[in-house]
Amino acid sequence: MHSLLILNGPNLNLLGLRQPEVYGRTTIADVEAMCRAHAETLGVSLDFAQSNHEGALIDAIHAARGTKDGIILNAGAYTHTSVALMDAISSAEVPTIELHLSNVHAREEFRHVSYIAKVALGVICGFGPRGYTLAMDALVSHLDR
Numbered sequence: 001m002h003s004l005l006i007l008n009g010p011n012l013n014l015l016g017l018r019q020p021e022v023y024g025r026t027t028i029a030d031v032e033a034m035c036r037a038h039a040e041t042l043g044v045s046l047d048f049a050q051s052n053h054e055g056a057l058i059d060a061i062h063a064a065r066g067t068k069d070g071i072i073l074n075a076g077a078y079t080h081t082s083v084a085l086m087d088a089i090s091s092a093e094v095p096t097i098e099l100h101l102s103n104v105h106a107r108e109e110f111r112h113v114s115y116i117a118k119v120a121l122g123v124i125c126g127f128g129p130r131g132y133t134l135a136m137d138a139l140v141s142h143l144d145r
């Protein structure tokens with residue numbers, strides 16, 4: 001059975017509570033429930049976490065080496081700034097999909113930069129909460145290739 005980690009970065013704990021016009025009204029708890037139901041369907045185990053702290057996200061990625069088969073990472077704003085997260089993903093050697101609720105490429109210029117994409121298996125963005133289950137499907141397809 002594949003073991004997946006879904007990791008969410010800063011401010012995503014407030015998802016659905018503010019800026020619904022950009023990020024929708026779905027809460028992070030709703031996203032987790034949807035992902036856990038989809039994990040059952042796929043027959044995979046799932047850990048789901050969120051942190052506002054870059055170091056905690058790095059620690060979770062380090063811990064995934066040798067224990068998780070794949071990571072889905074919505075690093076939030078750290079996507080656009082964090083060489084440390086890029087290095088952690090690279091060193092963990094666990095296939096990682098970069099995930100965004102919004103289409104970052106259609107937004108402000110600064111959101112077009114991604115340090116995560118440089119070391120990711122692939123990027124899914126713009127599909128809202130559905131992006132998480134799309135990423136799960138893509139990761140399992142990759143692991144079963």
Ligand SMILES: O=C(O)[C@]1(O)C=C(c2cccc(Sc3ccccc3)c2)[C@@H](O)[C@H](O)C1
Nearest residue numbers: 011012014015018019076077100101102111
């Ligand atoms: O689209 C995303 O999922 C993204 O990763 C998420 C982000 C993000 C940024 C701020 C807040 C939130 S969640 C939220 C939204 C409104 C109010 C409070 C929190 C997400 C952005 O930093 C990224 O550029 C894009």
